[in-house]
Amino acid sequence: MNKNDILEKCNAISKNTLMSTLNIEYVDVGEDYLVAKMPVNSRVHQPMGLLHGGASVALAESVGSAASMLFVDLQEYEVRGIEISANHLKSKREGTVFATARMIHKGNKLHLWEIxxxxxxxxxISLCKLTNMILPKRK
Known part of the structure; x- marks a missing residue:
């Protein structure tokens, strides 16, 4: 599958989900990374008018989980995020943020991502770490 097909697929499966609510769009992919962008506006602000940390974490988990899906046979396996941590280092009031997920560890049952x-x-803006569990699909 080529780069554009992968991005199209990632964006298609996000319709009518939290990702579409937050206007998250997958914009780049490579052998060991996936990039998504999210607009920063009042929809993702906390009461002080800054990017909400929870919105950043939702962006990070979305891109990290989608990235794991690229490395498994989705006919046989499912991806589940089991742990995420985030350090918010800089604030943002408006514009766009970009989340780049890069694989740290690719095991048969666990994937570890830095976002x-x-x-x-x-x-x-934020540095996140996500652990995904790879589970056999229930029959």
């Missing part, structure tokens, strides 16, 4: 959320100037 860097950056602004348009590639400044680090």
């Amino acid at each position: 860097k959320i950056t602004n348009e100037d590639n400044q680090l």
Whole structure:
């Protein structure tokens, strides 16, 4: 499957989900990474007018889980996020953030991802770590 087909598939399975509610869009993919973007506006603000940490975590888990799905046979297996941590390092009021998930460990049952959320100037906003469990599909 080529790059555009992968991105199209990732965006298609996100319709009518939290990802579409937050306007998350998958925009780039490579051999060991997946990138998504999310607009920063009042829909993802906390009461002080800044990007909500929970929205950042939702973006991170979305891109990390979708990235794991690229590495498993979805006819046989399912991906479940089992742990996520986030350090929010810089605030953001408006514009766009980009989340890049890169594989740290690819096991048969666990995937570990580092997700860097950056602004348009590639400044680090949040640094996240996500562990996904790979489970056999229930029959």
